[in-house]
Amino acid sequence: MNPVVASITYRAMLGRKRVWLLALLPVALLAIAVLLRLVGGGDESTAVTVLETFAIGAMLPLLGLIAGTGVIAPEIEDGTIIHLLSKPISRPVITTTKFAVAATLLVLFSAIPTFLAGYILIGTEAGVSASFALGALFGSIAYAGVFLLIGVVTRHAVTVGVIYALVWEGLIGRYVPGARKFSIQQWAQSIADQYSASPFVKSDVPLSFAVPAMIIVTVGAVLWAGQRLRSLSLTGDE
Amino acid sequence: MSVLELTQVSRWYGNVVAVNDVTMTIGPGVTGLLGPNGAGKSTLLHMMAGFLAPSGGTALLDGRPIWRNHPVYRTIGLVPEREGVYGFLTGWQFVRSAARLHGLPDEAAARALDLVEMTPAKDRRIETYSKGMRQRVKVAGALVHDPQVLLLDEPFNGMDPRQRLHLMDLVRELGAAGRTILFSSHILEEVERVAQQIEVLVAGRHAASGDYREIRRRMTDRPHLFRVRSSNDRRLAAALIADPCSGGVSLTPEGLEVRTEDYRRFTGLLPRLARDLDVHLWQVSPTDEDLESVFSYLSGRS
Numbered sequence: 001m002n003p004v005v006a007s008i009t010y011r012a013m014l015g016r017k018r019v020w021l022l023a024l025l026p027v028a029l030l031a032i033a034v035l036l037r038l039v040g041g042g043d044e045s046t047a048v049t050v051l052e053t054f055a056i057g058a059m060l061p062l063l064g065l066i067a068g069t070g071v072i073a074p075e076i077e078d079g080t081i082i083h084l085l086s087k088p089i090s091r092p093v094i095t096t097t098k099f100a101v102a103a104t105l106l107v108l109f110s111a112i113p114t115f116l117a118g119y120i121l122i123g124t125e126a127g128v129s130a131s132f133a134l135g136a137l138f139g140s141i142a143y144a145g146v147f148l149l150i151g152v153v154t155r156h157a158v159t160v161g162v163i164y165a166l167v168w169e170g171l172i173g174r175y176v177p178g179a180r181k182f183s184i185q186q187w188a189q190s191i192a193d194q195y196s197a198s199p200f201v202k203s204d205v206p207l208s209f210a211v212p213a214m215i216i217v218t219v220g221a222v223l224w225a226g227q228r229l230r231s232l233s234l235t236g237d238e
Numbered sequence: 239m240s241v242l243e244l245t246q247v248s249r250w251y252g253n254v255v256a257v258n259d260v261t262m263t264i265g266p267g268v269t270g271l272l273g274p275n276g277a278g279k280s281t282l283l284h285m286m287a288g289f290l291a292p293s294g295g296t297a298l299l300d301g302r303p304i305w306r307n308h309p310v311y312r313t314i315g316l317v318p319e320r321e322g323v324y325g326f327l328t329g330w331q332f333v334r335s336a337a338r339l340h341g342l343p344d345e346a347a348a349r350a351l352d353l354v355e356m357t358p359a360k361d362r363r364i365e366t367y368s369k370g371m372r373q374r375v376k377v378a379g380a381l382v383h384d385p386q387v388l389l390l391d392e393p394f395n396g397m398d399p400r401q402r403l404h405l406m407d408l409v410r411e412l413g414a415a416g417r418t419i420l421f422s423s424h425i426l427e428e429v430e431r432v433a434q435q436i437e438v439l440v441a442g443r444h445a446a447s448g449d450y451r452e453i454r455r456r457m458t459d460r461p462h463l464f465r466v467r468s469s470n471d472r473r474l475a476a477a478l479i480a481d482p483c484s485g486g487v488s489l490t491p492e493g494l495e496v497r498t499e500d501y502r503r504f505t506g507l508l509p510r511l512a513r514d515l516d517v518h519l520w521q522v523s524p525t526d527e528d529l530e531s532v533f534s535y536l537s538g539r540s
Contacts, residue, residue: 004338008324015326079320083332083379086287087339088311230306234289 002089005097009071013105021066022105025059026113033117044128047121048200051132055114056188060106060139061165064184067105068147069157071098077155082234092226099148099222106140131196139188142214145221146184152225152232180204187214240300240313240386240418241265242286247295249281256281258442259295264420268413270433271422272453278442279422280319283391286420287316299387312340315380319391322376325365329356329375332364336379350378355404369396377405388412390421394428406432430454458501461485467493467521468512477511493521 012018032050036042072095075081084094114136118129150164151157169183180186186203187210193203242264249257257278264286273279284290285297288304288311297304304310323332329351337347351357354374364372373396380388390409394402409432413419423429429436430450438446438453446453468474471494475487483500498504512519 002339004335008327008335011326012324079318079322080324082289082316082318082320082322083324083336084339085289086311086314086316086380087336088309089339090308231291232289233291234284 002093002097005094006101009098009101022109026109029113029117033120037120042121045200060110060136063110064143065147065161067102068144069151071102073151073157091229095225095229102144103141106144110140111137126198127196128198131192135188135192138191139184142184142218145218149221149225152228239266243298245296247292249293255442260444262437266416266418268419268433269435270429271437272429273439275424277439279439287389313386315385315388317376317380317390317393323364328361328363330360333378336382340383346382350382354378370401387418393421462498462501463525464496465493465523465525469518474517
């Protein structure tokens with residue numbers, strides 16, 4: 001971890017308009033929760049549906065994409081990364097720090113709002129809010145690692161990320177049960193299922209697979225990103 | 239004292255060869271890397287700075303490879319051509335972050351900002367800076383650890399004349415103090431003013447190497463082609479062909495085309511002849527004075 005790298009990255013992510021990119025979805029989630037609560041839709045099954053489809057199914061991967069790629073891809077794109085790379089700090093330290101920044105931002109903008117939305121809807125009933133927040137927390141960390149890696153590996157990080165999140169996890173994962181095994185979203189869902197007492201929460205991937213998979217993918221992605229940054233080629237305008 | 243050593247370095251992108259079998263040693267003092275745009279100067283500089291792996295050959299700093307070796311940045315300071323600065327930081331925050339990334343106290347940042355005369359504007363955001371100011375802040379960021387080696391990619395681009403002179407002085411002073419400095423440029427006059435040693439790169443090849451007098455002589459001692467329009471072309475042509483410095487004179491509808499082997503003599507002769515013959519000169523223009531042709535002549539000869 002390097003505090004200078006972290007502070008520059010936080011400033012880049014949270015500066016002025018950029019913060020709205022991260023805040024928009026959680027604000028929408030909370031607004032939906034408040035609205036449902038006001039019209040009297042605050043029952044367990046509705047809460048689970050909202051958290052499952054919106055919080056874990058849409059907000060988590062999209063924020064993961066914004067934060068995970070956002071901590072590094074724009075800097076590689078516009079060449080500002082050269083400021084960090086031309087210093088005597090190891091490249092894996094840079095990627096690990098950026099991973100930590102992305103993960104903490106995701107906890108702040110995804111896991112915590114997930115808990116709050118659940119709490120607004122049904123309080124602490126059946127442990128739904130806490131278990132989805134826990135799922136979102138671990139999902140955040142895994143997404144941060146994977147999208148950071150994509151941000152280092154390809155100049156088309158956002159495109160690749162959208163294809164993974166929407167096409168693989170969203171579309172293929174919906175119709176092909178086998179694909180769900182390799183979906184961060186489903187792993188987060190498994191964790192939520194495990195710790196909630198609600199009969200409405202279901203998951204397809206056993207926890208015994210989801211947790212090790214999550215750890216291996218996250219650690220592997222962060223390590224690989226560090227190695228890729230070591231051999232990052234920056235070309236001039238020629 | 240640090241030495242950069244390139245041995246038979248090549249770099250290609252797919253089928254395109256950007257740098258072709260370059261061998262050069264850059265020692266203490268100021269070296270100018272001169273070449274037209276697209277000659278591979280940036281590619282070469284990136285390999286010296288550890289941002290690009292040579293496709294062939296070796297790039298060493300004091301005997302150690304530069305590629306994938308981050309401790310070299312204790313020795314190297316780099317001023318890239320691309321912006322490479324965070325617009326949302328102030329000049330002070332940017333240079334201070336460079337100091338802290340080197341594990342140095344804030345005084346180092348203050349000193350570097352002072353060196354490039356950016357102290358008065360240090361609390362403004364970089365995005366409000368002019369191009370020359372950004373350039374100077376980048377130089378401050380690269381000088382913060384007082385590096386033995388300083389690499390600058392087209393450092394004088396976008397600077398106003400006063401800033402340019404100031405940075406040139408700074409570069410010269412650092413060179414005189416024994417630092418190893420390499421800067422790239424496509425402008426001969428710029429290189430001439432600052433560098434003792436000049437390396438010329440043309441189309442990815444190391445075309446010439448020497449001090450500026452040597453390079454200047456090679457650039458002027460070559461056949462020049464001039465177009466001359468006057469009140470009496472024929473009369474002027476007859477007088478010109480009589481002098482040994484003209485290699486050939488032809489009459490064209492657009493005026494005279496004069497080829498000369500001796501630039502100095504010809505440029506002295508022409509006005510004198512015109513005065514003696516009472517011919518008015520309307521236009522005298524070199525037709526092959528652009529850098530590309532100068533460079534291609536140089537690379538063709540060496």
